[in-house]
Amino acid sequence: MSVPRSSVPLRLPYVLCAVLVLLLTGCGSGGLFGTEESAALKGASGASGVPGPPRTAASSPEASPVPSPVPPRQIPGLGPRTRAAIPAGTRQALVVTGEAMDSNRSTAVLYTRDSPTADWRAAMAPWPAHNALNGWTDEHWEGDLRSPVGVFTLTAAGGRLDPPATAFPYDLSPDFKVEGEGFHGEPLEGSFDYVIAIDYNRLPGTSPLDHTRPLGDERGGGIWIHVDHGGPTQGCVSLTEDRMKELLGLLDPAEEPVIVMGDAQSLLR
Known part of the structure; x- marks a missing residue:
């Protein structure tokens, strides 16, 4: 007596594949991280996602130094x-x-x-x-x-x-x-x-x-x-x-x- 094939076992491989894709891609386009975590990662590593050089004080724009006032010219020969x-x-x-x-x-x-x-x-x-x-x-x-x-x-x-x-x-x-x-x-x-x-x-x-x-x-x-x-x-x-x-x-x-x-x-x- 042959046992009839069930439709559920036949769909199981497809379901497992779908679940695996969701786990790998996440709920959105943020990859393995959520949206906030992904944005934070991009902010730290650049738009391309590749980590950039560390930001230093020298790379930040600074105001030009204010020159020291020049004292008035004095009469020569006087102490x-x-x-x-x-x-x-x-x-x-x-x-x-x-x-x-x-x-x-x-x-x-x-x-x-x-x-x-x-x-x-x-x-x-x-x-x-x-x-x-x-x-x-x-x-x-x-x-x-x-x-x-x-x-x-x-x-x-x-x-x-x-x-x-x-x-x-x-x-x-x-x-x-x-x-x-x-x-x-x-x-x-x-x-x-x-x-x-x-x-x-x-x-x-x-x-x-x-x-x-x-x-x-x-x-x-x-x-x-x-x-x-x-x-x-x-x-x-x-x-x-x-x-x-x-x-x-x-x-x-x-x-x-x-x-x-x-x-x-x-x-x-």
Whole structure:
């Protein structure tokens, strides 16, 4: 007696094959992983599914580095202490540099800047100048024949002759007269035709002829910039007449001008 064939056993191989295909392909197109796992895998290995190189900080875009601010250009030949003595608002500085502590020969240069934070620049070529017979000193005394080292304001001018065009308060007076001879026998006449008072041991803003001495008479006074007579001075700084007239035309009280004066070594401090 033959046993009839069942239809179920005949379909079993096909069912098993279908189940095997589903196990291998999963429920969607994500392969062996679910949709979320597949997406995560693609994100880590790239769109192609092939793992890419590890991401480093160098491969990430970065902002360009911000350059450091450039400090303003300073007046050459001046050390930190001398520069610090120049008032913050000053925009004109006449720098008189002596050849040596005991020398009576100097060089003068006017420096200017557009604002307290701008670069200093030379407003003119160097001018030859004279200072006191015995040179320079950090502590000036009456009769020592030395010019005081330091930074001093310039606030008033005067002279025996009519002034050139100048913004400075100018005291025109016949009392700006001098006679006699200098240390080398040169005539002193005309030395005070134009003067600019240096505010050493004096009241700023007053006439150069004002004899008030806040530090006392023994500390000297009457230190001016005046017309050069061809030799050393008793304590002043001197420039040729044409340079004096040019300087008076350049200086402006609104720029808070100063004179920086001393031998080269002292100014480097």
